[in-house]
Amino acid sequence: MNKSRLVKVRNLTIIPVQIMKNQFHTRREFLKTSTLAATSLPFVSALAARAQTAAPEKKLGFALAGLGSLSTYQIAPALPKTHFCKLTGIITGTPAKAERWKAQYNIPDKNIYDYGNMEKMADNPDIDVVYVVTPNGLHAEHTIKAAKAGKHVLCEKPMEVSPEKCRQMIDACKSANRMLAVGYRLHFEPNHLECVRLGREKVFGNMNLIQAEYGFRIGDPKQWRLNRALSGGGPLMDVGIYALQAARYLSGEEPVSVSAIATNNDPVKFKDIEESIAWQLKFPGGIIASCGTTYNFSGLDRFRVFADRGWFELAPAYGYGGIQGRRSDGKWTSFPPMDHFAAEMDDFAQCILNNQPTKVPGEEGLRDLKIMMAIYEAAQSGKTISLT
Amino acid sequence: MNKSRLVKVRNLTIIPVQIMKNQFHTRREFLKTSTLAATSLPFVSALAARAQTAAPEKKLGFALAGLGSLSTYQIAPALPKTHFCKLTGIITGTPAKAERWKAQYNIPDKNIYDYGNMEKMADNPDIDVVYVVTPNGLHAEHTIKAAKAGKHVLCEKPMEVSPEKCRQMIDACKSANRMLAVGYRLHFEPNHLECVRLGREKVFGNMNLIQAEYGFRIGDPKQWRLNRALSGGGPLMDVGIYALQAARYLSGEEPVSVSAIATNNDPVKFKDIEESIAWQLKFPGGIIASCGTTYNFSGLDRFRVFADRGWFELAPAYGYGGIQGRRSDGKWTSFPPMDHFAAEMDDFAQCILNNQPTKVPGEEGLRDLKIMMAIYEAAQSGKTISLT
Numbered sequence: 138m139n140k141s142r143l144v145k146v147r148n149l150t151i152i153p154v155q156i157m158k159n160q161f162h163t164r165r166e167f168l169k170t171s172t173l174a175a176t177s178l179p180f181v182s183a184l185a186a187r188a189q190t191a192a193p194e195k196k197l198g199f200a201l202a203g204l205g206s207l208s209t210y211q212i213a214p215a216l217p218k219t220h221f222c223k224l225t226g227i228i229t230g231t232p233a234k235a236e237r238w239k240a241q242y243n244i245p246d247k248n249i250y251d252y253g254n255m256e257k258m259a260d261n262p263d264i265d266v267v268y269v270v271t272p273n274g275l276h277a278e279h280t281i282k283a284a285k286a287g288k289h290v291l292c293e294k295p296m297e298v299s300p301e302k303c304r305q306m307i308d309a310c311k312s313a314n315r316m317l318a319v320g321y322r323l324h325f326e327p328n329h330l331e332c333v334r335l336g337r338e339k340v341f342g343n344m345n346l347i348q349a350e351y352g353f354r355i356g357d358p359k360q361w362r363l364n365r366a367l368s369g370g371g372p373l374m375d376v377g378i379y380a381l382q383a384a385r386y387l388s389g390e391e392p393v394s395v396s397a398i399a400t401n402n403d404p405v406k407f408k409d410i411e412e413s414i415a416w417q418l419k420f421p422g423g424i425i426a427s428c429g430t431t432y433n434f435s436g437l438d439r440f441r442v443f444a445d446r447g448w449f450e451l452a453p454a455y456g457y458g459g460i461q462g463r464r465s466d467g468k469w470t471s472f473p474p475m476d477h478f479a480a481e482m483d484d485f486a487q488c489i490l491n492n493q494p495t496k497v498p499g500e501e502g503l504r505d506l507k508i509m510m511a512i513y514e515a516a517q518s519g520k521t522i523s524l525t
Numbered sequence: 526m527n528k529s530r531l532v533k534v535r536n537l538t539i540i541p542v543q544i545m546k547n548q549f550h551t552r553r554e555f556l557k558t559s560t561l562a563a564t565s566l567p568f569v570s571a572l573a574a575r576a577q578t579a580a581p582e583k584k585l586g587f588a589l590a591g592l593g594s595l596s597t598y599q600i601a602p603a604l605p606k607t608h609f610c611k612l613t614g615i616i617t618g619t620p621a622k623a624e625r626w627k628a629q630y631n632i633p634d635k636n637i638y639d640y641g642n643m644e645k646m647a648d649n650p651d652i653d654v655v656y657v658v659t660p661n662g663l664h665a666e667h668t669i670k671a672a673k674a675g676k677h678v679l680c681e682k683p684m685e686v687s688p689e690k691c692r693q694m695i696d697a698c699k700s701a702n703r704m705l706a707v708g709y710r711l712h713f714e715p716n717h718l719e720c721v722r723l724g725r726e727k728v729f730g731n732m733n734l735i736q737a738e739y740g741f742r743i744g745d746p747k748q749w750r751l752n753r754a755l756s757g758g759g760p761l762m763d764v765g766i767y768a769l770q771a772a773r774y775l776s777g778e779e780p781v782s783v784s785a786i787a788t789n790n791d792p793v794k795f796k797d798i799e800e801s802i803a804w805q806l807k808f809p810g811g812i813i814a815s816c817g818t819t820y821n822f823s824g825l826d827r828f829r830v831f832a833d834r835g836w837f838e839l840a841p842a843y844g845y846g847g848i849q850g851r852r853s854d855g856k857w858t859s860f861p862p863m864d865h866f867a868a869e870m871d872d873f874a875q876c877i878l879n880n881q882p883t884k885v886p887g888e889e890g891l892r893d894l895k896i897m898m899a900i901y902e903a904a905q906s907g908k909t910i911s912l913t
Contacts, residue, residue, distance in 0.1 A: 345790065345801055345822045350736075354833070394907070396784040402733065402811035413733055415815045417803050423790035427803045427815055434733045436829075436836040436853055445742070448824035465824055519782070519909030 197486045200226030200248065200264045200288070202255075202279050203271035204234045207293070211457060212268060213242065215478035221486035222479075225263040228255060228279070252279065258286040266291055266485065268320075272367040273374060277302040284313040291485050293320040295378050296502025298369025300510065303503035310499065318485045318495040319502035321382060322477035325484055328451055328460045329383070331470060332442065335449050336387050341465070342445030344424050347387050349380035349440035351455045352413070352431035358406050363432075371410030373509055377430030379455045381505055381512075383440045384418055384426035392418035392426070392508060393525050397515035403433060416512045585874045588614030588636065588652045588676070590643075590667050591659035592622045595681070599845060600656060601630065603866035609874035613651040616643060616667070640667065646674040654679055654873065656708075660755040661762060665690040672701040679873050681708040683766050684890025686757025688898065691891035698887065706873045706883040707890035709770060710865035713872055716839055716848045717774070719858060720830065723837050724775050729853070730833030732812050735775050737768035737828035739843045740801070740819035746794050751820075759798030761897055765818030767843045769893055769900075771828045772806055772814035780806035780814070780896060781913050785903040791821065804900045 199222050201208045216224045226248035227238050235249050248263050252275075258264055267283035269276050269292040276297045280290045290310060296303045296319050310317035323329045336344050352372050361367040362375055373381075385391065397416035401407050413431035420426070431437060439452030447465035454460060457477060462469045481497075488495045511522040587610050589596045604612045614636035615626050623637050636651050640663075646652055655671035657664050657680040664685045668678045678698060684691045684707050698705035711717045724732050740760050749755040750763055761769075773779065785804035789795050801819035808814070819825060827840030835853035842848060845865060850857045869885075876883045899910040 343790065345788070345819060346803070346817060346825070348736075348738075348817075394786070396786055396805070396903075396907070396909070398782070398784055398805045398807050398813055398909070400733070400807065400811045400813050402731065413813060415734070415805050415813050417784070417786045417805065419786050419788065423788045425786055425788050425801060425803050425817075427817055429734060429736075429813075429815055431733060431831070434831045434833055434836075436831050437734070441824075443819070443822045443824050445822055448822075515784075519784070521784070521786070521907030 195490065196221055196223045197265040197489060198223060198225030198263045199266045199268055199291075199482065200224075200228055200250070200258070202228035202252075202267050202269045202283070204229045204231070204238060205270065208268075208270045212270065212478050212482075213238075215476045215482065218476050218479040219483045219486070221490065222266075222482045226250065226258075226261070228252065228267065252282075255279070255282040256286050258283070258288060264288060265489065268482070269293060272361045273369045274298045274367045277306050280306045280317065281309040284309040284315045284317070287313060287315065289316045289485075289489055291318050291320060291482065292499075292502070294502065294505075295369065295374045295509070296499065296506060298374070298506075300503055300506045303499060303506050307499040307503065316485070316489055316495065317499040318488070319497050319499065320478075320481060321497040321501065322481045323379065323382065323455065324386070324497050325480035326460065326477055327472040327475065328462050329386070329454075331462065331472070332440075332449055332451060333386055333389075335464070336442060336444070337389060339444070341442075341447035341449065343422075344388065344442055344444045346443040347384050347424060347426040347440060348428070348443075349383040349387075349426060349454075350429040350437040351376045351379045352429065352434065352437035354435050355432040363407065363409060365409040368410065370509065370513065371407065371412065371414075372430040372432040373411060373414050373512060375430075375432075376455070377414065377428065378505055378509065380428040380430060380440065381418075381508060383454070384428055385504075387440065387442055388420045388422070388424045388426065390420040390422055390424065391504070391524070393421050394419045394521050394523050395508065395511050395515050396521045397512045399513075399516040407432065411513075411516070414512065414516055416515065418508075583878065584609055584611045585653040585677075585877060586611060586613030586651045587654045587656055587679075587870065588612075588616055588638070588646070590616035590640075590655050590657045590671070591663075592617045592619070592626060593658065596656075596658045600658060600866050600870075601626075603864045603870065606864050606867040607871045607874070609878065610654075610870045614638065614646075614649070616640065616655065640670075643667070643670040644674055646671070646676060652676060653877065656870070657681060660749045661757045662686045662755045665694050668694045668705070669697040672697040672703045672705070675701060675703065677704045677873075677877055679706050679708060679870065680887075680890070682890065682893075683757065683762045683897070684887065684894060686762070686894075688891055688894045691887060691894050695887040695891065704873070704877055704883065705887040706876070707885050707887065708866075708869060709885040709889065710869040711767065711770065711843065712774070712885050713868035714848065714865055715860040715863065716850050717771070717842075719850065719860070720828075720837055720839060721774055721777075723852070724830060724832070725777060727832070729830075729835035729837065731810075732776065732830055732832045734831040735772050735812060735814040735828060736816070736831075737771040737775075737814060737842075738817040738825040739764045739767045739827075740817065740822065740825035742823050743820040751795065751797060753797040756798065758897065758901065759795065759800065759802075760818040760820040761799060761802050761900060763818075763820075764843070765802065765816065766893055766897065768816040768818060768828065769806075769896060771842070772816055773892075775828065775830055776808045776810070776812045776814065778808040778810055778812065779892070779912070781809050782807045782909050782911050783896065783899050783903050784909045785900045787901075787904040795820065799901075799904070802900065802904055804903065806896075 228250040229235050266289045269279045283290050399411045399414040401412040412433050415429040418426040439454045441450035449464045451462050515522045616638040617623050654677045657667045671678050787799045787802040789800040800821050803817040806814040827842045829838035837852045839850050903910045
């Protein structure tokens with residue numbers, strides 16, 4: 138684990154400026170916003186000069202593996218908004234999708250792969266990074282193939298369906314001397330970073346309780362997310378992971394124990410996976426996190442942190458846009474909308490270009506998988522599971 | 526247990542009108558409000574005629590046992606707002622308080638008692654009901670003394686510090702053929718009743734998850750609430766019980782299991798009791814409740830119910846005023862402010878006058894005590910505790 142190294146090398150407070158810069162199309166637009174933000178955020182002010190760096194010399198070529206709705210509606214549209222990335226290739230098992238994407242994004246035939254010939258990417262200098270957006274249970278296979286072909290890998294969350302698979306991915310990238318990051322887009326989102334700051338700087342004193350929930354009513358009963366072999370689990374793996382992540386980065390600690398209760402009111406639709414699950418984490422510094430997720434109802438989209446002298450929250454908290462913060466003292470700072478995926482990809486590209494570690498490495502994905510397995514175990518056994 | 530009997534005899538939907546009626550000083554004032562409410566609440570409309578009943582023939586005499594801040598600032602000021610109750614006596618161990626109350630409320634010497642001579646109330650026809658507002662761990666002693674003196678008893682929550690003490694209270698009142706109710710004021714609060722209705726009538730479909738939390742940062746470290754011998758526990762016994770109650774009356778079910786995590790970040794101040802505790806309840810119909818309470822921070826004051834097609838919530842939810850509801854479809858009905866204690870006392874008085882069972886009997890207090898003991902056991906053992 139290179140966590141301590143990460144803390145030294147990369148400073149959390151550096152990220153927002155780079156993100157903001159990347160999200161605005163002109164220097165003037167960015168500076169205007171950063172000056173505005175600087176009135177209440179000293180760390181942004183202190184680093185605003187960075188916004189004046191020149192345009193990047195090189196953009197990294199990204200190939201998307203898996204052309205489902207996330208790639209179609211979020212990631213592909215985000216790529217033109219980045220400063221350091223460009224869409225150069227695709228990997229898909231569906232020839233019709235290949236044709237559509239080829240036409241829409243002007244992708245040359247030589248940069249189109251399927252899951253059976255990914256090793257041929259080794260000879261393709263157009264592709265620097267493979268962004269793995271396939272079903273959870275295929276992430277290891279596709280990550281390992283990409284790494285063996287000499288590509289860096291950005292892998293969607295959850296990293297895989299088991300800690301063992303995560304370790305295989307970490308090992309494969311390490312052996313290939315390639316970087317591996319997990320698509321935790323909210324590590325680059327300014328409202329979330331502001332809440333992390335409020336906690337770290339004890340603006341409201343010591344934190345006591347973190348409530349975090351994310352869930353929704355899932356549609357099509359035939360989608361892969363309801364199939365354990367591909368998903369590894371239900372809403373916990375899919376969106377509960379955001380609540381778990383929030384509890385971890387808001388507390389700044391790793392949980393020491395977990396208890397959980399799961400329910401299943403629709404055992405036909407959710408025959409393979411949990412329908413709803415609520416879990417509680419205990420952190421070594423005394424913080425409790427009370428979290429929940431579901432595939433059966435909507436409205437679960439927030440966190441709130443209760444500290445000694447007040448609280449702060451995001452609600453909605455986890456979507457691609459519309460995130461809204463509040464503080465018990467009424468002094469919330471608004472941030473301009475930004476593209477989470479563009480920020481995430483630009484950060485990874487800069488890590489590669491500057492040979493710096495990512496703050497969302499494979500080890501971070503592995504930590505979540507270990508905790509999620511303990512949450513399932515707690516729900517099944519009715520016992521508090523130790524994580525130490 | 527006479528729960529099934531209660532359901533038959535008293536209809537939940539009847540209550541609001543009686544409460545509303547009791548809270549308005551003129552018939553005109555009440556009718557105006559009930560007509561307004563009737564536009565969206567058919568059950569209020571259907572029963573509005575009841576508002577025209579005549580003034581009560583007899584007001585029951587209430588003696589307050591324990592003259593702390595709740596009696597001073599809530600209960601005594603509420604009594605003149607009732608229709609069926611009047612303050613006729615006090616029971617206190619502090620002569621200076623007796624003098625102050627005697628002067629302020631014009632209480633005759635013969636109606637002033639201390640905890641050592643409560644048996645003498647048997648000869649006092651001015652006192653029909655003793656409202657026990659002493660520390661939790663003294664409720665049984667004072668309830669039993671009042672019952673033996675032939676008085677009905679309204680006892681503050683939590684009913685006592687153990688299920689065994691609750692059973693003694695129930696038995697004593699039964700032997701004396703006197704009624705016993707627990708001061709669960711929110712059973713008479715129209716916002717809470719509206720949420721119960723939204724759940725029962727499945728306005729948003731089946732309920733899935735109930736989040737309920739109530740807590741605050743406690744002041745004076747020397748108060749009895751921090752002394753386990755008198756309090757029986759910490760914030761769970763004091764205010765967490767409101768979240769537990771909400772989970773139970775919103776679900777309309779009794780929980781089958783509970784898990785919990787407690788924390789204590791200030792073991793000097795909270796040497797005797799839990800500081801914060803989060804717990805989860807599983808109900809037989811598949812609903813999960815995720816609840817929490819604390820004595821160490823503020824801002825924890827709400828519930829939200831997630832159902833198949835939407836949610837509804839109160840936030841703030843549990844205070845003496847300012848309760849605010851919301852629904853996911855935006856169609857919340859506002860209710861006029863009312864005095865919770867006046868409603869609670871009037872309801873108990875009417876139950877006595879009409880010889881009808883209360884919907885908050887001792888058995889209801891006992892149920893909460895049993896569950897709270899299981900919550901503590903779950904937190905201490907790290908195991909899910911079965912409640913069946």
